[in-house]
Amino acid sequence: MRAISKILVPIDGSPPSIAALEHAVALAEDCATTRVDVLHVEAPDEFEVGSMSPLAPVAREEVSNAMAVAVERAREKLGDRVSRQTAQGEPVRRILEVASEGDYQLIVMGTHGRVGRLHVMLGSVAQGVVRAAPCPVLTVREPGGEYQSFAERLHDIPSLAEQTEHARAH
Numbered sequence: 001m002r003a004i005s006k007i008l009v010p011i012d013g014s015p016p017s018i019a020a021l022e023h024a025v026a027l028a029e030d031c032a033t034t035r036v037d038v039l040h041v042e043a044p045d046e047f048e049v050g051s052m053s054p055l056a057p058v059a060r061e062e063v064s065n066a067m068a069v070a071v072e073r074a075r076e077k078l079g080d081r082v083s084r085q086t087a088q089g090e091p092v093r094r095i096l097e098v099a100s101e102g103d104y105q106l107i108v109m110g111t112h113g114r115v116g117r118l119h120v121m122l123g124s125v126a127q128g129v130v131r132a133a134p135c136p137v138l139t140v141r142e143p144g145g146e147y148q149s150f151a152e153r154l155h156d157i158p159s160l161a162e163q164t165e166h167a168r169a170h
Contacts, residue, residue, distance in 0.1 A: 007037070010109045012063070013066045013067045020140040021071070038084040040086045071084050106136050106138060111141055112141070
């Protein structure tokens with residue numbers, strides 16, 4: 001199997017997008033030549049996740065800080081194999097343009113996993129990317145409950161359910 005040399009990770013500061021970056025880092029840790037390029041697309045009308053109202057300046061700062069911390073953690077593990085860029089425009093279109101121009105082998109991105117009316121009202125950047133991407137797309141949901149991330153399973157870390165069971169037994 002051929003190693004993945006370039007992974008694109010679109011992030012927006014949401015927990016699923018941060019989880020996607022963690023998954024990409026876990027993949028890159030296993031191959032010393034894999035690059036992880038983090039992309040934040042600033043839409044002209046950025047809204048708070050799940051809302052139809054624009055983000056307040058304080059919320060924008062919190063999102064920006066969350067992204068900066070996540071990228072710094074990635075750099076602590078991968079060094080200069082992590083880069084970050086910001087682009088302007090409609091998120092799906094810009095992600096697809098960057099992916100096509102950058103010759104990526106994989107896109108790893110977060111998804112909220114919405115269905116039904118909420119999905120119809122808010123749309124899905126992940127769905128738009130999956131449908132038109134020039135390469136495979138791995139979608140990642142926010143860890144929670146008994147969910148075990150790909151990164152945890154890849155590095156043989158017990159799931160939360162396994163940790164709970166082990167704690168009860170001892």
